[in-house]
Amino acid sequence: MDERLYYEDAYLTRFSAQVMERLTHEEQPAVRLSRSAFYPTSGGQPHDTGGLDGTAVVDVQVGADGAVLHLLTEPLPDGTESVRGEIDWTRRYDHMQQHSGQHLLSQVFYRRLGLETVSVHFGDALNTVDLNGPPLSAAQLADVETAANGMVWKNRPIRAYWVDEEERAKVPLRRAPAVAGATRIVEIDKFDWSACGGTHVRRTGEIGLISLVRVEKHRGRSRVHFVCGGRALADAARRRGLLAETAGLLDGGVDDVPELVSKQQKALKGAERELKALRExxxxxxxxxxxxxxxxxxxxxxxxxxxxxxxxxxxxxxxxxxxxxxxxxxxxxxxxxxxxxxxxxxxxxxxxxxxxxxxxxxxxxxxxxxxxxxxxxxxxxxxxxxxxxxxxxxxxxxxxxxx
Ligand SMILES: [Zn+2]
CATH class of the missing domain: 3.10.310.40 (Diaminopimelate Epimerase; Chain A, domain 1)
Structure with missing residues (x-):
């Protein structure tokens, strides 16, 4: 199998590799390399983007035979034997923050409320975890958010290592892996153990912030929408902007928004009653x-x-x-x-x-x-x-x- 460089070092952004195969995949030019730092879409984590000798890599997938396929905007020039690859670090680091934050968050849900994570989705804006329990209250959500961020600030190391089946039996995995054989364990030091092939930050402090945006009922379960790291900061900034704009429209300060909206609603109801009487x-x-x-x-x-x-x-x-x-x-x-x-x-x-x-x-x-x-x-x-x-x-x- 091709060497996946991100297993050893998720912070590696540049590498060189031999071109093993040039092919067409889903009607797009693609290449297979001897080794790659590009993460292919898998385990819920989206693929990296970047370039190979300046040709844009727009998608990365795992092919039918398990090889990593780099989908390109145009074919590499004829006769290209080796390439220098570079991944888009901003996008990758964002994924690392979201993914590491999810491991931590799922463990906190388990420890605080006994809720297991049954599925995970990493979206372009918000991420979700589905939990196997009844809908959560706002107080439970706030408690989990506080505890999760407490673990972020403890700045615990996050390590990845491989174990065989015998060793795996001794690891307190949060979820049993679906496949047998050698397993990659991602451990948040003495806190969470997950079988995972994804990319993660080195310490919990790099997750930055875990923000639980909202919870909704989904098929009788709780679906929690969350964002981590830079994305949490951007989300907070966006909400701050919306609130400031609303306060401006109401001619007040942001802290006065609920009271001002309530006053306007009352005034509107009074005006509607008056309008109705005048119409009659x-x-x-x-x-x-x-x-x-x-x-x-x-x-x-x-x-x-x-x-x-x-x-x-x-x-x-x-x-x-x-x-x-x-x-x-x-x-x-x-x-x-x-x-x-x-x-x-x-x-x-x-x-x-x-x-x-x-x-x-x-x-x-x-x-x-x-x-x-x-x-x-x-x-x-x-x-x-x-x-x-x-x-x-x-x-x-x-x-x-x-x-
Ligand atoms: Zn992971």
Whole structure:
């Protein structure tokens, strides 16, 4: 098998190697090397990126035969026998911090709460551990976060070493490994023992910070989202920025944000109540005005009116206010974004079936709708034909009354 240099030294960023094979993998040029410091995606840890003699390595995978495949943006020049490789250290170190932090965190969850880590995911932004227990409380989460960071500050050494099966039986592994034979143990000094092929920092202090961002229920278990190291710092800075921006919008300090938001919510609710009362008052005025100018048809007051700047909900409110009076047939419409909406309604003491009237009228204009005998709504007509719709319906009411 190709020599994996990161097993011995996770801090090695430059190396030279012989080109063993040039191939195409997943339709991309790829190479296999005699040895490599590039970490391939495995064990939940994402791959490294970097370059081989300046050609970008964009992905690193373990091939079917166990070889490390370096996927390139373009093939290496013909005849290349050896290369100098360089990995992107910023990306690698970030992965080392997240990965080492996860080992530590999983052990703290086990020791403090007896919860085992059943799966781990390292994401581009947040990482997660799934725990085999009921959902965690905020207090439990805070307790684990404090304990985990306490272990970070103790700055314990982190070592990797290989053991055979016999020796492995004596190691207090947090999780039994899936494969038999020689096993690589990653030990946080006298605290956590994991079977792991990943890359880790040398001491817990380099994890920097472990921040538990949130917990959610996932398939009856707890899924804890966390970030470590530089990523935790960046996340804290981002949140600080959001909070400062919010405080600025509220014209206050960051510590006052909850109180200011609560005050604004109360003020908004009061304003909404007032708006509702004013709308009802306005509808009353509109209704009285329209009724005063209504056409008298037999013993009916007929109101046919297009209210072009109104919302359908406002038209409905007005229709209800109109038919609260006896002997009223209201044929109302409004237009929004080129589309007409109509609302037909009549008082309880009238006999006109406005549901049928609306359906029959709109059919002539390519629209549709319907409703009860006393209240109906429809649409689907062009805004410029709204007046014609209302005129047609009004004419039908006049005919019905005179017949
Ligand atoms: Zn590991």
């Amino acid at each position: 008052e306005l509808v009353g005025y509109q209704a009285r005005e329209l009724l005063a100018a209504a056409e008298i048809v037999g013993n009916l007051r007929l109101v046919a009116e297009a209210l072009n700047d109104s919302e359908p909900a406002a038209v409905q409110r007005l229709a209800r206010a109109l038919i609260a009076e006896p002997g009223v047939v209201a044929l109302l419409g409004c237009a929004q974004r080129g589309k007409g909406t109509v609302v037909f309604a009549r008082s309880e003491d009238c006999s006109t079936h406005v549901g049928s009237l609306l359906r029959d009228t709109l059919k002539q204009f390519g629209g549709g709708g319907g409703g009860r005998p006393d209240f109906a709504q429809g649409g689907g007509v062009a805004a410029e034909r709204l007046e014609a719709v209302l005129d047609t319906a009004a004419e039908a009411v006049r005919r019905e009354v005179s017949s």
